[in-house]
């Protein structure tokens with residue numbers, strides 16, 4: 106038998122071509138995805154028969170990197186970058202991971218402190234501990250966001266970040282918070298998980314601080330089921346967050362390149378967004394204005410239809426135009442009145458809830474953050490509470506933020522759907538009014554003189570009333 110010339114020496118290749126093979130993900134996977142959408146049997150049958158007849162179906166490449174087709178995740182990052190108005194944007198698989206990656210990008214670790222509000226979803230605070238740092242829990246005020254004065258008092262030489270949360274879709278007091286942060290040279294990470302698309306004085310949330318973190322989990326303003334984004338104008342922080350989020354498989358797509366500016370090579374985790382979520386996120390980002398317009402219109406109409414009673418106040422909103430409008434919060438005279446009003450309002454069919462009830466466990470209120478208050482750890486090393494942090498640990502207790510608990514126990518939160526019709530809004534306001542009338546007399550109108558720095562005229566009027574009372 107004559108020996109064949111080796112391919113390496115110019116002979117014929119033993120393997121000219123393998124395949125063709127069908128793509129890894131094909132018809133059955135597409136049908137499962139379609140099944141997520143509820144549609145009429147007729148439509149479904151037509152789509153299924155069309156797909157089954159298709160002879161040249163090429164499945165998707167669901168990994169965001171090395172995708173032969175344009176990546177949906179990359180397109181969603183671009184759309185988010187443009188919408189928020191920042192230079193860099195990184196998609197992640199959640200806001201929880203976006204927060205950890207941001208803390209890590211800033212170099213936050215053992216012994217460092219991060220200031221978080223006493224009213225936020227637990228993840229804001231838990232991620233600080235997950236990054237081996239110490240959460241310092243601070244009071245919110247009647248904006249239901251961080252109180253800038255309380256923040257300033259909580260700053261120590263170990264404070265490495267301040268995390269305002271734009272809670273329930275409304276912007277925190279970013280002017281005052283940035284003033285405090287800048288005077289102390291501390292970066293702000295905006296937790297905009299609940300406020301996608303919102304803004305403060307014309308600037309989108311997530312563009313005011315050093316970094317911004319968003320959640321696209323199903324219950325948020327703009328959603329992809331699961332998902333998150335980090336926004337920043339700082340290239341170094343972007344690169345570090347990207348490396349952390351991609352198992353430190355650095356600098357993709359040029360993953361074996363040398364470190365560019367230093368401090369970019371470290372061990373990370375995997376927080377990558379898949380192309381499935383990227384596609385949904387992209388469509389939702391493009392619909393942001395339409396979604397927000399619906400929420401804002403409905404919220405305005407419900408608020409205008411409510412007839413406040415004595416002792417009642419709406420939540421102070423720092424910038425009505427920038428509020429996403431996903432809910433309307435008001436405070437009643439006291440916790441007792443709120444407890445009485447809430448079931449009656451719910452019985453009217455109004456989609457309302459309380460925020461704090463001593464007997465109901467809720468991950469949004471600090472005194473239920475048992476894992477933090479009791480300084481629990483996943484391992485026997487007792488991190489983050491051991492080592493260098495040990496000497497300066499905060500004293501946590503269930504009553505350490507009494508103002509927050511007081512406000513939350515008086516609050517009623519009305520969900521505002523983007524699709525509510527005017528008639529729906531009027532019915533919601535009517536349901537609330539019916540109950541309020543049984544609880545107290547109509548609030549007397551106040552002459553309001555808006556003052557600089559207070560966008561919410563009602564709050565200003567209330568403040569003046571309190572000040573005048575004190576003078577007397």
Ligand SMILES: Cc1ncc(COP(=O)(O)O)c(C=O)c1O
Nearest residue numbers: 199200201226228229298320322
């Ligand atoms: C304020 C806040 N931060 C962070 C998160 C965590 O977001 P995700 O579920 O995307 O991890 C949430 C989610 O509810 C949140 O409300």
